[in-house]
Amino acid sequence: MSRSSISKLMRAFARPAGPRRHRRRRTTRFEHLETRRLLAVADVYENDDTPTNASIISLNDTPQSHTIHDGGNDVDWVRFQLVDNSDVIVQATQADSFGMDVQLFSVNDTVNPIGTGDPQTGLLRAWALTPGDYYAKVSYFGQEVENYFLEVQSRNPVGVMERVDFLRLAGEGINAVQFTPDGRLAQLLWFGDQLTYRVQSHTGQITEESIASSPTSGSFDPRHPAQANLLFGADAKPHVLMSDGGETVRHYRRDDAGWTLVDSVELPAGSFESIAHLAADIGSDDSLHFIATVGGFKTGRLVYGTNASGDWQVQQVADPAATETFGYFAADHRRYVSMAVDDNNAAHVTFTPEFLDNGTGGFARPFNQLAYATNASGSWTTEIVHQPTDDSGESGSGATIAIGPNGQPAIAQFFVDRVSTGSASFSRLLYHTRQAGGGWMTETVASAPDGYSAGDGPKFTGYAPLLKFDAEGLPHIAFSDHASQHFPTFGADEFAGQIRHAVKQNGVWTIDRVLPQSDPLRNQMVYPAMAITSNEIF
Template sequence: MNLELTRLEDRLTPANSVPAGEFNWLQATPAGGLSELVWVGTTLTYRTRAGLGWDEEPVVAGSGYASSTYPDRDTVQRASQAAQLAFTADGTAHAFLLAPGFDASLGVGVDGVRHYTRGAGGWALTETIPLGPNPAGPFTPPADNLTAAVGPGGVFHLLAHRTVQQSTIGSVGQGELLYATNKSGAWAAGRALLTGDQGQDVFSSGDRFAPRFLSIAADSQNFAHITYSTGFFSAGSFAAVRSDLGYATNRTGAWVGETVYGPPDGTGDAALGASVAVAPGDVPAVASYFVDRAPTGSPASSQLLYHVRGAGG
């Protein structure tokens, strides 16, 4: 057997192409093929593996999350977190894209998701899924992170994060996790959980890169399982940094959250690169990337962790 090594994406050459969907951007199709969702400038593009190359087709052009070039990590992260690729069991490709708007009658920002489906004639907009108005008012940033999963029967599960209270000097912000599903046939969306502040501390910058704390999976009964960050804390430049890894499910009919892992010594990033999956028997498992940090906030070591529920719960 020969192993083939191929560079899938070069984020520097050219600098106008970045993955869309964070660590879900590259996926295997139900038929065993390989597909990816990327931003080529401001065009969301779907690619399929063809021999040693890639065939590509545009999904949609233009988005407030995309940029003609991606010169820094903030523009890369903003675009990458705004879109998701998913496949139903029949092999149909679906793309989901955050689509914020404004409701003049309410005077608030309204978050939504555009759902595109790939058919014989290419990609087409299937529907726009409302996530609801932001209770914080018109000047709060729109939703900034989206992830998607497909459950049995082609049921979709979407999870998004938005800020509902921005941080100011002397006051931390607050995040909100929004969940939407068409499990009942029609789309229903609402708050799953409130989280702590996920943004940079107002006194510091550069402490994190692409936190990737959101992930979602569906079990055999089409209940959702999610990972998230309970909040990001930084005491300022050259000071302690902390985030904890959270897990929640709606299997009981209501969302219940809990902390999976936190820094043992109180300083570190425990909510990086989190990914949840559901094993046979509907048993959840979580993989995450932990960065232990010194009291000054500097990275000291890193570990790839695997979490399952123990005998004690």
């Protein structure tokens, strides 16, 4: 693909201007329904304890009055119908403004919710629901409630940018944007706690479908704790592999009847452990493959799952494997795992082996490695691709792997050199190619930002690289610049922002700015996503 044929690059969603810690969310009345204080009345809707006995609730009408009785074991189900694509709010609030536990279900699946409300406010949002019947289920954490009010409101769907405060790319940008086999642009997004499949037709028409829900992380966190990957098989049907925020990977598939939960894969986790990172790919025979880190704070284990044999098989690849960063910055939540499956259905994986013990002055030791694992030989083998030249630096805090035109893996890597106390000295975008006889060849793609710099100077770039090959076998990398600044009260903070695109043609890397930003303290952007066709990049 020539550079002149590249028409578009998918832009990640920037945070609004203003310091990250002090950003305030805009609200409208639709987002926060007014609590209406009504006189408590008997619950005329009982017995509504099951979906079969659900009471009917009218849209945009006076709130219904319900109770939770039977020692808190009672639940209330209501049913409503949408005749058009709609955004929906369900709110269940006690007279004293305490929230209730609210869940939303499709009429075809009353086990796996497609939306979960905020228990503090009793507010549940659902975006772009398709026409049909839906259930809402209300409870109160095993306690009785003398009286609460339940209402459902709907409106025509709003545009994606009107929901940007609630939006996050699924996963960490990897597999969040794909082209369907017939050339339509598809996206996998989180709107609040609602996992959404978004498709743009050849004529520009956009449709959105809710797949599932999962508890959210903090509103300023760029990464949803429930990781999800979008994949397409040879039959053109989309698949989603999603962690549930615990120890389970769920497999959803869309067919003519809509999205359905196909499998739930339990991982060999331990007490109080959960999936921290999840990456997935699909084989040439439509087999599904995933890699995940499972564990507690900082360090856990790397596990691999596949349904290549017909049933899901899960095995441990490495122990230990890193789960979280050694420090927390505005540019936190690195990509610790990535995966690619070759034409022989062998898995190729990058991961971070572990973080080491505290170093100088009791600081967390800023050292990690970039490791590679594969089962191409029939059993898992691992090796170190890159590590710092001394005991302070990060080699494993951001990488993606892809299979090149020669059938060999290639890796785009974010490398940060650090001093012993953790401050960043510089950062780079590196590119590694696997040699036929073994070993890796390394190139520096970018060593400086393009206008995105903070107090520690223009020495940082390469954050969250995403590597893909086009139809001509050219490597493309979407990435962000990196920045650092020391503050007098709490030391260094680090930032990532703007989108850049690198492509290698005729042995030379060329880099462009796709979405410019400056002033890292106020403007950040993480997890650029990219999809490639034969003549376009989004």
